[in-house]
Amino acid sequence: MILAGRDGGAPSTRSAVGEATQPSTVRAAVAAAAVGRWEALQHLVEVLLAVDAIGAEAGSRSALAVVAADPALVVRLDANVRRGPSCGPYTEPALQRVARRFTDASSGPLAMALASMHGDGRIRERAVAAILVRPGPEMMPFLVLRAGDWVTPVRERARAGLAMLLSEDPGTWIPAVLPTVLRLDERLRGGFAVNQVRAAMFAMTAQVWRGLLGSGSPRERRFLFRTGIAQRWLPLPDLVAYALTDRDVVVRSVAAEAACREAVWTRRPDVLRRLARSTRSEVRVVALTGLVRGGHDGEVAAYLDDDAPLVRAVARDAARRLGVDAREHYRHAVGTDDPPPGAIAGLSEIGSAVDAALLRPLLAHRSARVRAQVVRALRLLDAVVAAEFAALVRDPSPAVVREVATALRPLAGALPPDLPWQLLADTRVELRRAGYRLLHGRGIDVALRAGLIAALDVDPRLAERGRADVTRLARDHARATWRLTPRPELRVSGAEHADLRALAARAASTLGEDTSEQLVEWLTATRPGV
Template sequence: MLWGRRDSAVRPPSVAGESELLGAVRVAVHEACDGRWAALHRLVKVLLKVDALGDEVVARSALALVAGLPGLVVRLDGHARPAPYAQYQEPAMRRASTWFSGVSPGPVATALASMHGDGRIRERAVAAMVSQPYTEMMPFLVLRTADWVRPVRDRARAGLAVLLADDPAVCLPAALPMALRLDARLRAGFAVTQVQAAVLAVTEQVWRGVLGEGGRRERRFVFELVLTQGRLRVPDLVTFAELDPDVRLRARAAEAACREAVWTRRLDILQRLARSVRAEVRVVALTGLIRAGKDADVVGHLDDDAPLVRAVARDAARRLGVDVRTRYRTGVEVGEPGSGAIAGLAETGSAADAPLLQRLLGHERARVRAQAVRGLRLLDAVVPGELAALVRDPSPAVVREVTAALRPVSGALPPDLPWELLRDGRVELRRAGYRLLRGRGVDVELRAALILAVDANPRLAERGRADATRIARDAARTTWRRIPRPELQVTGAQHAELVALAARAAAALDEETSQQLSGWLASSHPGE
C-alpha cells in the first residue's frame, strides 16, 4: 500500500537509494543506542527522510530497526518531551505531526506522532495504530499504555487488549519486549498483565517460538509462566537444563526437573544431569541425589572442578565417614592430578600439605601449575623465591595466579623485578608488574601509571590513564577534604624522571589531568 505523497514533484526512489537510506537508518540507530540527544535527533531526522519517500515497505523496514530495541524506543519517547534543548527537536517533531495530519500518514509519521508532546496528537496517533496495526508499531502502542494522560492511556490499553486477543501469535512477540521493559514504570502494570494473559492463552507453538527466538528477558518471563502452569514436561526441562545458553534458565529447568525426579524416584534423570557439563546443573542434580538417599553416588564428585559441587560432595562424604583430606592427597600424588583434587586439598588441607603442591609447580600442564599456585596461596604457604621463578611462565593463567600469590609479599621480591616486568614485551607480564607495584607509595604508583598510560595494549593504557588521573585529582583536591593530599617523597633523580614521564604521557592524558600533574610536580620539592 502507498499512502498519499506529500510532494508530487518527488520521483520514486531507486532500489539503490532505498538501500542507502536504510543503511543510514542502521547507522543512526547504532549511534543513538549509546549517544545523547544529538544522536537521537539525527535518528529522528533520518526516519523523517524515510517517511518522505512514501513507500510503506521501506518505512516499515526502517521502523523495525528501531522497534527491535525497546530501550531505544523509550529514549526516543523521552527525547520528544520538552527539554532545555527543545530548539533542536521541536522542528523535527512539528514535521512529524504535520505529516501525520495528512491524508494518509505512514508508519513512521504515526510512530513519531505517538511520542509528541501534545496529548491530543498522541491520542490520534494511538487511534491510527489500532485501526491499522503494524507489528513494527506495537512497541510504540505498548509505550502509550503507560501514558500520563488518561485518554491516551485508555485508548492505547483498549487497543492493545483487542489486538492481543484477536491475533496473539503475531502481536505477542512484538509487544512482549516493550511490556517487560516498562515493568518497573508507573502505570505499566496493565501491559504486563495483558502479555501475561496472552502467553497463557496462546498455543504451544507460539510460546515455544518465543522461548526459541525471543530475547533473554522475554524467554525468562515466558519460561516462568509456562513452568508455573505445568506446560513443560520433564524431557523439555532436561533439554533446557543441558543445552540452553541462559544460565538462569538452565538452573531453573534443572531445579524443576530434579524436583520432579525426586518425587517420582526417576534416579536416571538425576544421574544424567549430575554428568552435565554445567556446574549449576550438577549442583542441583547432586542435591537431588542426596535427597533420594544416594550419598555414595555424590561422593564420586569430590574432585569436581566446580567449588560448589565439591562442597556438596564433601557434605555427602561426611555422612558416610569418608576421609576427604586423605582422598584429596591421594588424588594429588598421582601422575596426572586433576585440578579439582588440587583445589579440594587447598580447601580442606593445611600448611603441612604444601609440599604436595610445591612439587607440582614444575608440572608440564599449565592448568596443574596454576592450580598448585592457587592452592599454596589458599594454604598461606607462599614462598616468594619459589613463585618468583614462575612469574615469567609461558601460560598467562599461571602468571595471573603467581601475581595474586605474590602481591601480599611483594616486599620480599627483588626491587627491580616489577619494573622489569612492566617493560616486558608480553602483555600479561606488564600487567603482573603493574599489579605488583600497587600499594608501594604514591611516587611508585604514579611512575608506574605514567609508564602504562602510553602502553601499546589499549586496556593496559586505559588502566594507566585512569590511575594517573585519580592520583592527579587527589593531589589537586581542596584542603578541607578529610583525606590528606598525597605527598611526593622522591629524590632529585626520581623527580626528574616523573617530570619526563608526565611530559611523555601528556598526549595520552586529558588536558586537565596534564595540567594538574604539571602543577603538582612543579610545587613538589625533591629531597636529597
C-alpha cells in the first residue's frame, strides 16, 4: 500500500509506515481527530490503513478499540470518510484504498470497519456481513451506525445481526454498543438500536445488570438504572442506598422517587424520614412529598427554614394546612441572633418590601453566609439602595461581593462613575469580576475598554470573558453591511482613542490574529472626537 506523503503526494518510506503503526501514534492521531477538523480525521484514516497493512490481527483490533472508545469520533469519522479531498497531502481519496484493502470476512478488522463507512452501499453491506462473521466489541460502534443506514439492505442486515448478538450474549455486547446507541438515539432511524438494547436488558439477569451498572459514563449508567427500576431489580434498601450515596444526581433522584413511591405504598414512614434527612435537596423534597401523602404534615412543616427552595415550598404548603402562618414564622426567625439562611430566603419568597426593614440590620451580621443571603433577599424584595450596597461591595466574603454586584447591576447608573473601574483594577479577583459586571451595558466604548483590560487579567475566567466580549464587538463591526442591526460605533475622545489603541496592542497576543486585525481596522476607521 502506498501512503500519500505529508509534503504533497510523495510515497512514504517503510520507516514512516512503521512509525504510523505504533500504539502511541494511533493514540495521538485519535486524540487529534477528536478535536480537529477534516485534516485530522483524514490523517487518522491514513494511520489506520497503515496499521491494517501490517496484517496483525491483535494490533488492528487494539487500534480499532482506541477509536471505538470515543462514540462521537466514530460518528464524525463516518461522516468524513466518504469525503475525498481534492488537494493537499491527501489527494487520493481514502475510500479507494479502503475498497482495495477490503474483500470479505478474511480482511482485517480495520479494513472491515472503514469499509462499513464507504459511500457505496454494496460495499457497506458486504462489510456488515463480514463484521457479523468475525464480531468483536471494538467493531460494534460501526455496526450500530449501519443499523441506522439510509440504504434499506444495509440497514436490515445490520439490524438483524445486532438483534442476534444482543439476544445471544447481552452481557458481552450491551457494554460495547450502548455508548454509540445512546449517541444516536435522537437520529432518524436511530431508535431501533435503543429498543434492541432495552429488550436485551429485559432478558438478562439482575446480576449481569449490576455488573454493567458499576461502570460506564453517567449517561450509560442513567439508562441502565432506569431500566433496572422498570424491571424492579432493586429492593427498597438498595434504592435508599443509591438515593443517599450515589455520585450522580440523576441516579439519586430516580432512586429517591422509586424508594419513596414504594415506601408510600407499603406504609413505611421510617424510610421517608431517613431520606428526608439527606444532605441532597433533590432527595429531601421527594421524601417530604411522600410524608405529605402519608398525612405527616407536622413533620414536613418543620422544614420551613430549609436551604432548598423546593423543600421550603413543600413545607409551606404543609404549614398552610395546619394553620401556621409561614410569613410570621420567617419574620420571627430573622429577628433572632443567628437567623437561619433558609428563613431569610423564605421571607424574600413570600414577603414584601415592608419586610426589608427586618433584614437591613443583618447586612452587618458576623456570618458571611447570612450577609450574602440578606443581600439576595433585599434584591428579590426590590429594596436595594445603591449607596448602601456600594459600601458593601468590598465585603471580605467573595459570596457577598457576587450578590452585591448582582443587586447593583440594574442601578449601575446611580453609582460613582469611577467605582467600577477601581474595582476592575483591584488586587482581589472577586472585586475585579464585580467591576467588570458593573461596567456591562454602559456603551460600546466602555465595553471595549473594559473587555481589553479584562482580557489581560491573570484570572483565567475573567480573561476568557473579556476576550469573548472584545471578539464579539470586533466581529459585529466587521460583519456584512446588509445585516439589519446597526454596527457598533465608537464615540471617543482623542485621549480615549489613544488609550484603546494602546490596550489593543497589549492584548493582541491573547486576542488572536483575526480579532486583533478586526480591532485594528475598527480603531483605524474610527475618527476620535474632540
